[in-house]
Amino acid sequence: MEKILLSHGSGGTMMHKLIDSLFMRELGNPTLIEKKDSAIVEIGGKKIAFTTDSYVVNPIFFPGGDIGSLAVYGTVNDLAVCGAKPLFISLGLIIEEGFDRDLLEKIVKSISSAAKRARVDVVTGDTKVVERGSCDKIFINTSGIGAIYYPGLSIENIKPRDSVILSGTIGEHAISVLSKREGISFSTIVRSDSAPLNALIAKVLSVSKGVRFMRDPTRGGAATTLNEMVTGGRFGISIEEEDLPVTEGVRASCELLGFDPLYLANEGRVIIVAKRDDEKRILRAMRSDPLGRSSRVIGTVTKEYPGKVYMNTSSGGRRIVGMLSSEQLPRIC
Numbered sequence: 001m002e003k004i005l006l007s008h009g010s011g012g013t014m015m016h017k018l019i020d021s022l023f024m025r026e027l028g029n030p031t032l033i034e035k036k037d038s039a040i041v042e043i044g045g046k047k048i049a050f051t052t053d054s055y056v057v058n059p060i061f062f063p064g065g066d067i068g069s070l071a072v073y074g075t076v077n078d079l080a081v082c083g084a085k086p087l088f089i090s091l092g093l094i095i096e097e098g099f100d101r102d103l104l105e106k107i108v109k110s111i112s113s114a115a116k117r118a119r120v121d122v123v124t125g126d127t128k129v130v131e132r133g134s135c136d137k138i139f140i141n142t143s144g145i146g147a148i149y150y151p152g153l154s155i156e157n158i159k160p161r162d163s164v165i166l167s168g169t170i171g172e173h174a175i176s177v178l179s180k181r182e183g184i185s186f187s188t189i190v191r192s193d194s195a196p197l198n199a200l201i202a203k204v205l206s207v208s209k210g211v212r213f214m215r216d217p218t219r220g221g222a223a224t225t226l227n228e229m230v231t232g233g234r235f236g237i238s239i240e241e242e243d244l245p246v247t248e249g250v251r252a253s254c255e256l257l258g259f260d261p262l263y264l265a266n267e268g269r270v271i272i273v274a275k276r277d278d279e280k281r282i283l284r285a286m287r288s289d290p291l292g293r294s295s296r297v298i299g300t301v302t303k304e305y306p307g308k309v310y311m312n313t314s315s316g317g318r319r320i321v322g323m324l325s326s327e328q329l330p331r332i333c
């Protein structure tokens, strides 16, 4: 009998296979099949973005964030990358019997300040408590609704010569969670990049009509997100290794642990594909925001290698960058 494995929740190829072979087969409809970060639905003639996500991160507190703020920002970001203004979120809590009330209060306070920062309201919720051992401390589900103000963002719109822009350094979230979980101390403490992207994205969308598609590179990292953009398409994406922004702290941790920052989860970064003519004004808008200071162009959409992501390496070579194929780090978000 086939069993569900950790890698089925990794965000990589195993998860995509499970989605296609089971969820799409049984539940597929024209909205679900689009596999966007948020579903785009129409209610009373208005376009609405609707999304949901569960948070099981271990540990629940880590440098730069905690499960509460992560649950707000993750859902806010999935709305924002679809061209929506995040408005309302739900909060579903599954708590293990015996969990400290003080810790719960700390998490709820964090949710409250995260919601204020992201300018969303928690408008409905649910609390369940399960027997000791039936879940690990606390799991959170958030759903979110936003109003679409920049319609039409789609992978279908991406064209050769488009620019691929990344809003900041990669890998901090994963390294922050991992180092706390494993009790590894690096010379520099790596803090999670967990943050709400809606303000940064609104700035970009106000200066350019040429944004084709956006996605936040969470589980599976930037490599997986870029692959999701090209899979089955008539174009490829080339990235320049030299242009990949990685902090010294993340680089050192990756060397020590054998990780590739391209596959590490981020929780406050966005990859934007846009018309090349708009590249400069988009970068200017992004860099004017504290969350986009180190934004840069990391690659180009090309006619070469359709369906593939490839990297021009610092040493002058070229290699294909695949999707995350197995589990790299479970319970990272």
Ligand code: MG
Pocket (backbone or CB within 6 Å): 037, 077, 078, 215, 216, 218
């Ligand atoms: Mg997403």
